[in-house]
Amino acid sequence: xxxxxxxxxxxxxxxxxxxxxxxxxxxxxxxxxxxxxxxxxxxxxxxxxxxxxxxxxxxxxxxxxxxxxxxxxxxxxxxxxxxxxxxxxxxxxxxxxxxxxxxxxxxx
Amino acid sequence: xxxxxxxxxxxxxxxxxxxxxxxxxxxxxxxxxxxxxxxxxxxxxxxxxxxxxxxxxxxxxxxxxxxxxxxxxxxxxxxxxxxxxxxxxxxxxxxxxxxxxxxxxxxxxxxxxxxxxxxxxxxxxxxxxxxxxxxxxxxxxxxxxxxxxxxxxxxxxxxxxxxxxxxxxxxxxxxxxxxxxxxxxxxxxxxxxxxxxxxxxxxxxxxxxxxxxxxxxxxxxxxxxxxxxxxxxxxxxxxxxxxxxxxxxxx
Amino acid sequence: xxxxxxxxxxxxxxxxxxxxxxxxxxxxxxxxxxxxxxxxxxxxxxxxxxxxxxxxxxxxxxxxxxxxxxxxxxxxxxxxxxxxxxxxxxxxxxxxxxxxxxxxxxxxxxxxxxxxxxxxxxxxxxxxxxxxxxxxxxxxxxxxxxxxxxxxxxxxxxxxxxxxxxxxxxxxxxxxxxxxxxxxxxxxxxxxxxxxxxxxxxxxxxxxxxxxxxxxxxxxxxxxxxxxxxxxxxxxxxxxxxxxxxxxxxxxxxxxxxxxxxxxxxxxxxxxxxxxxxxxxxxxxxxxxxxxxxxxxxxxxxxxxxxxxxxxxxxxxxxxxxxxxxxxxxxxxxxxxxxxxxxxxxxxxxxxxxxxxxxxxxxxxxxxxxxxxxxxxxxxxxxxxxxxxxxxxxxxxxxxxxxxxxxxxxxxxxxxxx
Numbered sequence: 194x195x196x197x198x199x200x201x202x203x204x205x206x207x208x209x210x211x212x213x214x215x216x217x218x219x220x221x222x223x224x225x226x227x228x229x230x231x232x233x234x235x236x237x238x239x240x241x242x243x244x245x246x247x248x249x250x251x252x253x254x255x256x257x258x259x260x261x262x263x264x265x266x267x268x269x270x271x272x273x274x275x276x277x278x279x280x281x282x283x284x285x286x287x288x289x290x291x292x293x294x295x296x297x298x299x300x301x
Numbered sequence: 302x303x304x305x306x307x308x309x310x311x312x313x314x315x316x317x318x319x320x321x322x323x324x325x326x327x328x329x330x331x332x333x334x335x336x337x338x339x340x341x342x343x344x345x346x347x348x349x350x351x352x353x354x355x356x357x358x359x360x361x362x363x364x365x366x367x368x369x370x371x372x373x374x375x376x377x378x379x380x381x382x383x384x385x386x387x388x389x390x391x392x393x394x395x396x397x398x399x400x401x402x403x404x405x406x407x408x409x410x411x412x413x414x415x416x417x418x419x420x421x422x423x424x425x426x427x428x429x430x431x432x433x434x435x436x437x438x439x440x441x442x443x444x445x446x447x448x449x450x451x452x453x454x455x456x457x458x459x460x461x462x463x464x465x466x467x468x469x470x471x472x473x474x475x476x477x478x479x480x481x482x483x484x485x486x487x488x489x490x491x492x493x494x495x496x497x498x499x500x501x502x503x504x505x506x507x508x509x510x511x512x513x514x515x516x517x518x519x520x521x522x523x524x525x526x527x528x529x530x531x532x533x534x535x536x537x538x539x540x541x542x543x544x545x546x547x548x549x550x551x552x
Numbered sequence: 553x554x555x556x557x558x559x560x561x562x563x564x565x566x567x568x569x570x571x572x573x574x575x576x577x578x579x580x581x582x583x584x585x586x587x588x589x590x591x592x593x594x595x596x597x598x599x600x601x602x603x604x605x606x607x608x609x610x611x612x613x614x615x616x617x618x619x620x621x622x623x624x625x626x627x628x629x630x631x632x633x634x635x636x637x638x639x640x641x642x643x644x645x646x647x648x649x650x651x652x653x654x655x656x657x658x659x660x661x662x663x664x665x666x667x668x669x670x671x672x673x674x675x676x677x678x679x680x681x682x683x684x685x686x687x688x689x690x691x692x693x694x695x696x697x698x699x700x701x702x703x704x705x706x707x708x709x710x711x712x713x714x715x716x717x718x719x720x721x722x723x724x725x726x727x728x729x730x731x732x733x734x735x736x737x738x739x740x741x742x743x744x745x746x747x748x749x750x751x752x753x754x755x756x757x758x759x760x761x762x763x764x765x766x767x768x769x770x771x772x773x774x775x776x777x778x779x780x781x782x783x784x785x786x787x788x789x790x791x792x793x794x795x796x797x798x799x800x801x802x803x804x805x806x807x808x809x810x811x812x813x814x815x816x817x818x819x820x821x822x823x824x825x826x827x828x829x830x831x832x833x834x835x836x837x838x839x840x841x842x843x844x845x846x847x848x849x850x851x852x853x854x855x856x857x858x859x860x861x862x863x864x865x866x867x868x869x870x871x872x873x874x875x876x877x878x879x880x881x882x883x884x885x886x887x888x889x890x891x892x893x894x895x896x897x898x899x900x901x902x903x904x905x906x907x908x909x910x911x912x913x914x915x916x917x918x919x920x921x922x923x924x925x926x927x928x929x930x931x932x933x934x935x936x937x938x939x940x941x942x943x944x945x946x947x948x949x950x951x952x953x954x955x956x957x958x959x960x961x962x963x964x965x966x967x968x969x970x
Contacts, residue, residue: 241497243720244375246877250727251368252490253885254697257734258360259479261690262466264741267899269457271912274470275900277480279893281470284483286889288490289881297494298881300874306580332708336655339701355687359694367697367730371723374704454911457745460686 245297249289256285311351317344331377339370356462408439415439560680560847564590594671594682602821603633609862616866640814656709659702660815666699667822674829675750677839677846688749689737692830693730696785696823700726706816721873722787728880729784735888736774736781739895740767740834753838763919766837770926773891773934775835777884779860782827784876786820789865791876828857887937891930898929 263270263278270278292298304312321341325334342365349358408414419435421427453459453467468474568586575582607622607630614621622629670692672682685691700723707719741747744755744767758764768775784791832838832853839846871879902922903914917925 239375239378239720241379243724244372244379245494245497246724247368247372247375247727248490248493249881250731251364251372252486253731254364254368254734255486256483257731257738258364259469259482260738261741261747262356262462263469264466264738265460265746266453266457266463266466267742267896268745268908269454269463269467269911270470270900271454272900273472274467274476275896277470277472277476279896281480281483282889282893282896284480284487286886288487289885289889291491292494293882295494295498297498298877300877332655336701336705355685356690359687359690362698363690363694367694367700368727370701371704371727374701375720456905456908456911462686462747 242297242300245292249292249297252285252288256282307351310347314344314347314351317341318348332374335370335374335377338373339366342366342370354461356465410439411441413440558677558679559845560677564680590682591672595668598668598671598822598825599818601825602818603637605821605825605858606636606817607633608858609865612859612862613866616863637814640811655705656711657812659706659709660812660819662702662705663699663819664815664822666695666702667819667826670695670823670826670830673749674826674833675753675838676850680847681750684748684750686746686748686751688747689741689752689830689834690747692826693734693737696733697730699819725787725791725873725876726785728877729781729884732777732781732880732884732888733785735885735892736771736778737834738892739771739774742895742899743767743770749833749838753833753840756837757840763923764837764840765919765923766835768835769923771835771891771895771930772927773887773930773937775831776934777888778835779831779857781880781884782831783824783861783864784880786823786827788820788824788861790868790870792870824861825854825858828854828861831857883937883941887933890937891933894929894933895926898926 260278260282318341321337321344324337325341328334328337342361345365346358346361349355349361405414409416415437416439417435417437420430420433421435453463457463469479470476567589571586571589572582575585610632611621611629622632625631625635673685673688673691675681675684703722703726704719707716707722710716740752744752746752752767755762756764756766829850832850836853836857838853839850841849841852844852900912901914902917902925903909903912904917904919904922906916908914909916
C-alpha cells in the first residue's frame, strides 16, 4: 500500500541526486557570499501571530481528522449520533468565534 | 533465524524511531532536534501501516507532522532558544534512570513483560512473611476475544474506518470522550489566545498600571504589618470635654 | 472501442506479464519490480506534464496580457521547456557560506518527493491506479500538509533573514488554507460513504446503480472553496505574495539556484496539477465520461481546471497578506462549517435508498431531487455568505470614508482659518 508511495519517493530521490552533481563549474566561486546583506544575526523578530495561527490550525486539524471517519460512517448514523456530531462542530465553531473576537485572527 | 519482510521493516522502523529520539534528546542544535522529531513521527506512521491501520498512519502525518511539529518549531523560534547557549542538563543521568524504572514498571503492568515475585524467597523480608505465595506479575491478557458490538446499520460496509467513526458518535460508546476532547481543545485554544493576544498600547499601559497598583497595595500591606498598630487616642475622662468647654466659655 | 478504452490496462497487463515471467522464481520480487516500474512511470508522467505545463502557462498568461510568450526556442517556442531544463542543469549551484548543509540540501528534495507522492493514489482509468488506498483523499491532504515542514527547513537552512521570514509567512498561508480544504472534502466523503478515490468516482458514474451526478452539482460551495483553497495551498497567483519578485525577493527559496531551485519549481507545478487532478476526481467525476476513453476524460477535466488556474493567474492582481488571512479565517472557515452543518442535516433528511430509509429514517427522494435540493442549499449558503461579507465590507468602507471625509473637512477648516 504505502510501498508504492515509498518506491515513488525512492525513485525521485535517486533521480534527483543523480541529476544534481552535474555542475562542478567554477570552483573559484565556492565561498561566494551570496544572498541579501547579511548584517547581524540570522534571526527575525518572530511575531506571536504566527504561533497563534499555527495553534488554531492544530485545533481544526484535529477536528477534521476526527470528522473524517465519522463522515465515512455517515450514511448509517442514527439521528442521535447526528446531533452529537453537530454538537461537536458547534463547540469548535464557538472556539473559532472566540478567537475571532479576541483578535487572534487579525494582522495576518 | 529467518526474518520475514514484516519483521525486517519493523526492525528498520524501530531503529529509526529510537535513533531519532536519542538524537532529539542529546543534540544541542534545537532545529535539528525538531527535524529528527519529524523523522521519528514518520517512522511511527510506518508502524501504524505495519499494523494495517492506514487511517491512523495518515492521521499521524497530518496532525503530528503537519501541525504539531510546525507548532514546536514555531515555539522554539519564539523563545529564541536556538540562539542562547543551551547548558547541559546536569540531572540527565538520574532522570534517565528514573524514567527507565518507570518504563519497566509500565511494561510490567500494561505490557508483555512478565515476572514471578516470590516474597518468601527474599533475604530479609522473607523471614517476615514466610508463607507468602509466589505471584505472577505482568502480561495482562487484554480481552480481544469479544468483538465490540457496534450496532452499525448495514447501510455502510463495515470497514474499520466506519466502525471507528460510528463509535465516536454513538451514544453507547465513545461520544462522551469525543465531546470532552472538543471542549478540552476549545479551552486550550481560548487560553492560548488570551495569553498570546496582541495588546493594544492602551491596554499595555492599563496592565502596567494595574500591576503597579497591585505592587503598591502589597507594599502598603507589608508596611502596615511591620509597624505596630497606631496607638489609639487616649480615652478622655468623662467630663473633661465639658469642663474644658465650660472653662473656655467662662473666659 | 475496447482496445482504445482499455489501452492503459492492456499495456500495463502486458508489461506485468513480461516481468512476472522473467521473475517467476520469486513472486515477491516480481511484485516489487512491477511497483517500482509503475512508480517510475508516474514520476516520468509528472515530470513531462510539468514541462508541458510551464510552457502552456507562459503562453496562456502571455495571451491574456496581450503579448506572445516564448516563441524563440523551436517552432512556436515548443522547445522552451527543454531550454529551461538545460539552463537549470548547468546553472551553478551556489550555496551560502554558513548554511546548515544537510537541512539546506534536503529541503527541495523533500518538497519534490512529497509533491510526486500524491500521484500514487490518483486513478487514471478504471483499473489504473498506483495503489488503491481506501483512505485516498485523506492521504492526499496529509501529504500536502506534510510538505510544509520542508519549507521551514528551506528557510532556516539558507541562513538568511529574509528566507526565514518568507518561510514563516509561507507556512502561515499554507497552514491556514489547509483548513477549508479539509472541511470541504467532508461533504463529498459523506455522500460517497468512503474516502477512496475510486469509490468517490464510482458514486458519480452510472455504475452500481448510482445516478451519474458529479458532486459539483451537489456542493457548488464546496467545489468553489476547495478550488480557491487549492490555489492558495500551492501558493500560485493571486496568492503568490511570498515568492513575488517585487516582494520579499522570492521568499524562502532566495538562496537556491540551479537544480535545487528547479526542484522547488517542479514541486509547485506538480502540486498544482495534483490539485487539479484531485478536484476533477472529487467534484467532476474523474475519468467518467460517455464516448472518449477514460484517461482522455481525466486529462481533459484536469486540463480545464488548470486552465482556470492560469486564467486566474493572468487576470487577478496579487492579494495582500492580511486580505488573504482574513479571507481564509473569517470567510472560508466559518462558511465551510455552516455549510457542513447544513449538509449534515439535509443529507439525513433526504435519503435516496430504501435500505437507508429503513435503517435511519428520512424522506425518500430520487437521486436527482436530492442533488437539486443540495445544490439549492449550497448555492444559497454561498450567496448568503458573500452577501454578508459584502455588507460588512461596505459598512467598514463607508465608515472609513466617513472618517476620511471628516478629517478632510477639519483640514479644510483649519487651512481656511489659518
